[in-house]
Amino acid sequence: MNIKRYKKEGLLIVIILLISGALLLANRIIFSKPANQVEISVNGEVVRTLDLNQDADILIEGYGDGTNRFVIQDGKVHVSEATCPDKLCMHQGWVQRTGENLVCLPNRVMARIIGE
Template identity: 65%
Template sequence: MSLKKHKKEILLIVIILTAAGALLLVNQVLFAKPAEKAEISVDGNVIDTLDLSKDTEITVNGYNGGTNRIVIKNGKVHVSEATCPDKICVHQGWVEHTGENIVCLPNHLIVRVTGE
């Protein structure tokens, strides 16, 4: 391998790492607001907005009779139970940062963490 080609590869790696670092920094700045609320929507319609500072448990009726149990505890939110077949929303675990989402496609549910 020629030295010239080797230098080009190193330069490409440096450019990629610099771009990745810049994108990470931009992401941190954009989502730096502290999470305050969990916005719950079904079929694209916001049905409730919950305060993350108050421990809460609610059951949300989703699409076609499906349900999701949403738990807020210690400023975090998760779906503890769901009637959907795959339970991806349940396995997603706790979310707490602005911009994070929990999605249950079969029940058409989205829980979005916001900073407002």
């Protein structure tokens, strides 16, 4: 009895691993498009679209009196300064792949990497 149970559990583990691998591969294929722009929106409205191939240092005024400073360098972007209380947006690091986002909820600012 126990051998049948272990075979079923082993088969279930293998199936889960195969499905996980297939989903990971599909995700890589979908988001493998070359990223060439960052779209910055405030409160859901796009305010700037910038080229990732040109280094820049941009100050964006967010909701209320909040501001976020975005730095574009070497095809990557990150938040270098923010007036929000928790500064979580600054700790998100650099993003560079299509579909990645930088979000500052208190200032209602979002930067989204877009491809062609």
